[in-house]
Amino acid sequence: MPFIPHTPEETREMLATVGVRTLDDLFADIPASMRPKSFNLPKGQSEAAICNYFEDMAARNRTSLISFLGAGFYNHYIPKAVDALAGRSEFYTAYTPYQAECSQGTLQAIFEFQTAVTRLLDMECANASIYDGGTSMFEAAMMAVRATKRSVIVVDEAVNPVWRQMLHTYAAGVNVTFKVVPQKNGLSDMDGLKAAVDDATAAVIVQNPNFFGAIQDFSDLFAQAQAHKALGIISVYPVMQAVLKTPGEMGADIAVAEGQSLGQPLSFGGPYLGLMACRKSLVRQMPGRIVGRTQDLDGKTGYVLTLQAREQHIRRAKATSNICSNQALCALRALIHMCLLGPDGLARTAENNMALARYAVERLTAIPGVRRLNDAPYGNEVALRLPCSASRIVNDLAEHGCVPGYPVARAYPGMDDVLLLACTESNNRHQIGFLAESMGALL
Amino acid sequence: MKTIFAESVEGRRAAGYAVPVDENAPKAADMLPAELLRKNPPRLPQCSELDVVRHFTGLSKLNYSVDANFYPLGSCTMKYNPKFSEYVCSLPGFARLHPLLAQLPRTTAYTQGALQCLYEAEQWLCEVTGMKAYTFQPMAGANGEFTGVQLIAAYHRSKGRHRTKMLIPDSAHGTNPASAALAGFETVNIESRDGMVDPEALAKAIAQYPDEVAGLMMTCPNTLGLMETKLPAIVEELRKIDALLYYDGANMNAILGKMRVGDAGFDVVHLNVHKTLSTPHGGGGPGSGPVGVGERLLPFLPVPRVRRREDGTYWLDEDLPESIGKIGPFYGSFAVVARALAYMMRLGGEGLARVGEYATLNANYLKKRLEGVLEIPYSRICAHEFVASAPEGMRALDIAKALLDRGFHAPTIYFPLIVHECLMAEPTETESKQTLDAFADAIREIVELGKTNPQALLDAPVTLPVRRMDETAAARQMILTEDMG
Numbered sequence: 001m002p003f004i005p006h007t008p009e010e011t012r013e014m015l016a017t018v019g020v021r022t023l024d025d026l027f028a029d030i031p032a033s034m035r036p037k038s039f040n041l042p043k044g045q046s047e048a049a050i051c052n053y054f055e056d057m058a059a060r061n062r063t064s065l066i067s068f069l070g071a072g073f074y075n076h077y078i079p080k081a082v083d084a085l086a087g088r089s090e091f092y093t094a095y096t097p098y099q100a101e102c103s104q105g106t107l108q109a110i111f112e113f114q115t116a117v118t119r120l121l122d123m124e125c126a127n128a129s130i131y132d133g134g135t136s137m138f139e140a141a142m143m144a145v146r147a148t149k150r151s152v153i154v155v156d157e158a159v160n161p162v163w164r165q166m167l168h169t170y171a172a173g174v175n176v177t178f179k180v181v182p183q184k185n186g187l188s189d190m191d192g193l194k195a196a197v198d199d200a201t202a203a204v205i206v207q208n209p210n211f212f213g214a215i216q217d218f219s220d221l222f223a224q225a226q227a228h229k230a231l232g233i234i235s236v237y238p239v240m241q242a243v244l245k246t247p248g249e250m251g252a253d254i255a256v257a258e259g260q261s262l263g264q265p266l267s268f269g270g271p272y273l274g275l276m277a278c279r280k281s282l283v284r285q286m287p288g289r290i291v292g293r294t295q296d297l298d299g300k301t302g303y304v305l306t307l308q309a310r311e312q313h314i315r316r317a318k319a320t321s322n323i324c325s326n327q328a329l330c331a332l333r334a335l336i337h338m339c340l341l342g343p344d345g346l347a348r349t350a351e352n353n354m355a356l357a358r359y360a361v362e363r364l365t366a367i368p369g370v371r372r373l374n375d376a377p378y379g380n381e382v383a384l385r386l387p388c389s390a391s392r393i394v395n396d397l398a399e400h401g402c403v404p405g406y407p408v409a410r411a412y413p414g415m416d417d418v419l420l421l422a423c424t425e426s427n428n429r430h431q432i433g434f435l436a437e438s439m440g441a442l443l
Numbered sequence: 444m445k446t447i448f449a450e451s452v453e454g455r456r457a458a459g460y461a462v463p464v465d466e467n468a469p470k471a472a473d474m475l476p477a478e479l480l481r482k483n484p485p486r487l488p489q490c491s492e493l494d495v496v497r498h499f500t501g502l503s504k505l506n507y508s509v510d511a512n513f514y515p516l517g518s519c520t521m522k523y524n525p526k527f528s529e530y531v532c533s534l535p536g537f538a539r540l541h542p543l544l545a546q547l548p549r550t551t552a553y554t555q556g557a558l559q560c561l562y563e564a565e566q567w568l569c570e571v572t573g574m575k576a577y578t579f580q581p582m583a584g585a586n587g588e589f590t591g592v593q594l595i596a597a598y599h600r601s602k603g604r605h606r607t608k609m610l611i612p613d614s615a616h617g618t619n620p621a622s623a624a625l626a627g628f629e630t631v632n633i634e635s636r637d638g639m640v641d642p643e644a645l646a647k648a649i650a651q652y653p654d655e656v657a658g659l660m661m662t663c664p665n666t667l668g669l670m671e672t673k674l675p676a677i678v679e680e681l682r683k684i685d686a687l688l689y690y691d692g693a694n695m696n697a698i699l700g701k702m703r704v705g706d707a708g709f710d711v712v713h714l715n716v717h718k719t720l721s722t723p724h725g726g727g728g729p730g731s732g733p734v735g736v737g738e739r740l741l742p743f744l745p746v747p748r749v750r751r752r753e754d755g756t757y758w759l760d761e762d763l764p765e766s767i768g769k770i771g772p773f774y775g776s777f778a779v780v781a782r783a784l785a786y787m788m789r790l791g792g793e794g795l796a797r798v799g800e801y802a803t804l805n806a807n808y809l810k811k812r813l814e815g816v817l818e819i820p821y822s823r824i825c826a827h828e829f830v831a832s833a834p835e836g837m838r839a840l841d842i843a844k845a846l847l848d849r850g851f852h853a854p855t856i857y858f859p860l861i862v863h864e865c866l867m868a869e870p871t872e873t874e875s876k877q878t879l880d881a882f883a884d885a886i887r888e889i890v891e892l893g894k895t896n897p898q899a900l901l902d903a904p905v906t907l908p909v910r911r912m913d914e915t916a917a918a919r920q921m922i923l924t925e926d927m928g
Contacts, residue, residue: 001797002789002927003721004775005875011804014876018807018824024802026807026824027701029670036703041570045793047527047603054785058536059555067540071770077461081492083533089510090503095523095852096727101907102847104444105506106726109622110501112447115924120485123924128727131582136770162772169745169768170589175628215479239558243471246481258772265533268557268926271543271729289727293928294917301594302909312585312621313858317630322585322621329725332499339447339495343484345458347471352462355469377475391548405922406543425461438591 002044015111033065037051052073061268066431068360070381070422072133072160073210073272076259077425078333079340082263086333086375096289096325100304101296106328110291113335118187120241120338121255122248122276126290128326133258136164137235139321140254141167141176143285144203144231145280146320151175153203154196157233158183158210161411175201186212186383186418194224201230203253208236208244212373212408213357213381215244217268218222223250231282236277238334240379242346247277254278254395263337264330273327273334284310287321298323338434353380356423356432363436364421373418381406381422383408388443390419396442397435402428405431444504447498448925451488457495460637481919490553505566505908508728515809517828517855517867518616518666520696520718528722534597537781541775543723545759546747558757561749561774564784571795572695572712572788573705574735579735579775579913580745581717584693585734588622588660588771589704590745591687594711594736596626597743602763606657608687610648613858614667616693619660628657635861638667638821642676649684658687658710664697666825666867668806669737687711687739694873695719697827699804700796710737719798720783731779744902745770761825801872802827805879809870812883818892820862828869839864841900844911845889848904851882 006014011023020026045053067075075180086092090105097103097110110128112329117126130136141153155164155178169179179201181192188210197204204225209215222232236244239261247255257275264272284307292306313321341349357380364370369387386393390407397404405421412418425431458464471480489499514521532538537557545554565577566875581587592609599606609628611619613635618632631652633644639660649656659681661673671677680687690704690712696719704712716731718724723728732881736744745764747759787795803826810819810829817831833839843853843866854868870879893900904910922928 001794001801003525003873004794004797004801006532006801006804014808017811018804019811020824023804024804026800027670029672029824030702031672031767034702034707035737037573037698037706039570039700039703039792041567041792041795042788045788047525047789050788051527051531052532053788054534054560054781055536057556057560060559061536061540062553063539064534065544065550065553067541067544069543071543073543075539077537079460079492081496084888085496085503087529087704088500088503088873090506090508091726091807093509094506094726095509095514095521095724099507099843099847099853099905101844101909102507102512102852103505103726104908105502105504108444108446108505109502109726111825111924114485114925116448118489118924118926121487122481123462124927126883131586131729132772135582135586144540162769166772169593169638169770172593172767174625175627176444197507215475217479236860240486241481243475243480245479249481265538265778267538267775268545268554269531269775270541270771271731271776271779272772273729279510279749280921280927287652290923292917293505293922294913296910296912298910300909302912302915304912304917306914306921306923310917311617313617315621316617317620317624319617319621319624321585321617322589322625324585324618324621325583325728325730327725327729329723333480335447336495336499339488339490339498340457340488340492341460341487342456342458344456344489345460345486346487348458348464348468349461351471351474354471354474358469358474361586364555378478378891379475379913382726389786394547395549398547398553402478403544403547403550407547410546414685419894422463 051250065401065403066420068405071406071420072258073266074422074424075266075426079262081340082333082336083397083403085336086329091332097305104302107291109332109335110304112295113331116335116338118277120238120293121277122246124280125283125284129331130274130276130288131327132272132274134163136256136276137144137163138167138170139205140233140256142202143254143282145176147282147285148202150200150202152177152179152200153177153205154201154205156181156188156193158188158212159205159207160211169209174219187214188216190221193221197225197230199228201228203231203233205233209240210232212383214376217245219250238404240350249261255363259334262275262334264333264407271327271330272329285320288323289326307354353424356427357382358362360421360423360432363432365418367440369443384421385420386417387420388418393442397438400438402435402438406412444501446925447488450494451490453489455489455491457490457492488556512850512852513874513882515854515868515870517869518693520869520871522721522767522871523873524721524723526711528785531785532778532781551758555757558749560781560784562751564780567787568733568735572735573703574738575741576744577733577735578745579733579780580771581644581732581734582771582776583730584713584715584732587734588618589625590734590770591689591711591713592623592626594740594743597767598740599657606651606655608655609657610659613861614665614814615660619691629911635678638669639671639673640677641674642680645677645680645827652846656684656686658689660691662690662691662692662694667821668825669821670826674707697799699799701799707735711740716779716783721786722779722782729776729779731776732779735777743767804869805872805874809868809879809883813886816887831866833860833864835892839866845900845903847883848906849885851885
């Protein structure tokens, strides 16, 4: 059998040592009534056959598209060194670093990841990552509920709808109410948000750039929240964060992010990783693993999992969260990605993407009837109003191997003519020219 | 080792991976108002590619890993992770695929291979476990538990009941009570008798909270490595009050091919794909915790679900009015699920059944080899793992650290909480007799050493990059980043 090394002779010898006759004798505790009613599975195949099978399956996906689809998840280039280093099996076949002495590689990498995240987001502390952007957002909301002992969360409707839906699913059984403040024409309604925050508010959650790509400054909103002793939570886009005003500069208490854009392939939805950073005063409310620096018996510097009194294996039902893993390998990829690009490379990527988005706006708004949804500053993603249904255009262009973006109406009923278009370094001016010509011909 | 931040040199660049280095390219300040920009660039490391490669290669050498060391971690199933799985999941046709393409009417056609992969993985898991359907959205085992208890809550809500209690045996993983609490349940502890769930204690709890019990979360075989022999009685007891039975799949490796949780009467199960189905642990993640359900919980599964048409095409069903919603952003950790499918296809039905047998044989063999060396509280045939106590006067922690010096990862220690000075070992089916013998010999030698020279154990480890760490100082000093020192 694949991956089972026992010879028949060894099996016999081991059974004799155990004191049973057959392998099935080891399962005498499972009564006949509990045995499988069926186990009707195909025969095992050779490694070569399976590789062929998967190559064929992969070929039934089409990735050679000219695509401007983003909506929170982006096709950024990943340096080959990320795969080479994170592909070292000393990293990927290791377990959670509970035995610190033989896990210093993983532990130091997480410590460096925490440092990189705090510096990118300009916050004091970070954890070792959470599953994804949506779970980070929910866990941030729960931190605020615990820290403030209040239960109302004000949520900007311009926050990614996928994450908002996750918030509702996760909070189904706990005493938390979400007060959603409608977006206005693709912009966060700053006055509406401020008015919604009061002395019952645990936190206000916003996103920058928001789902529609608009960039806003939430400093006043967070100041307003602070005046009511509520927390400010912001979700950001890590690549754009290389140039954008930081959560720290805006006065956020907790910053979260979907970390996919840092070294994770899109991979049809995962695995991704959630970033989470906060003020030092909130660190004991933070869920998930945290690595700290300390010394060994000889005074030598090393790293350990720390503040474990928050966690489920100690606190059981009273833990800050049920989370007992992190996305360690994804966090490692994100760290290596950030180290390879450096502050300069990350900023150049952001600027390149923004410049492409501006070129796309220039070309597309030259088509009669196409204009921007609003005139807010934007990064690499922008909402356009079309003279017809955006879904129709997406469908028609898809026939030609081009995905012009995301039809916003899928998540915001009534916005049928709004298309959300994103540019990354996987796009170029030639593609944008093709998009403009094809769209122009359809409209 | 120095941190990568300490190796950074101001002005050193490794740029040019994604975009050309063009000094004339527009800057952020040309495109956005200054008040929306950060004042200073983030202080990320400034390194050459070789600096980065040397640094992380150096860090990797400080780790133990399954590829280099035996890892008998109880309840963790650290089996060998085949290399071809890494290949199949990273094929560009999967890696570059945007998940939203599957949700747009005309581009679903461009994701057929990925949807097929998810669909087929679901079919396999249904047959392996006897469940009706699976969702892959949960991103880890604990996330799967949470999903499972949410499904249980949704079931009772749909019947117009308000059931607030979740029963959890004292031998359960700590995540069970934490997951149940997060879903809004109050947990009720069920004490074990003879290392198993006691149907009498169960009946008592049910009588104490009439009309309040939503379900029971079981790990089977349990964390003591024992099969729950009273399972039929337990199922019966819960059926009487229409409470649901949850199977924590952490120990699924023990029963592959020998018991299907669906046939045995469980209503909902989470699997730890990174354990049973041999996807890498990654130093703590990413995992994947698919949740399978029986008939009664089908309507509540997260949205969307992958469906197959008669013509062999696949589509996403988003019309599930009773669904609990979204546990993950899309369809789960796709790359992890792809590895799991490849692994199941490689083994086939027969190979999967052998997994349970040899995992159990290895555990029993190792237990036998350690009798008289460690204290073995339960002498009956164990499942895929067993618990032992350090000999009188010795600590599990010291034995664990001494093992590290001998090139072995330590077993799980101090879990389950109900065993004194506990060492919990799970060798898995992929380890050879020779490895098990060497490990048993090492423990025997350590225990002998502990009797003659106790200090030697207290000093361990001495061969690793660091010696025992001051964890109290770590929690007190709270240096969590380079900037907090």
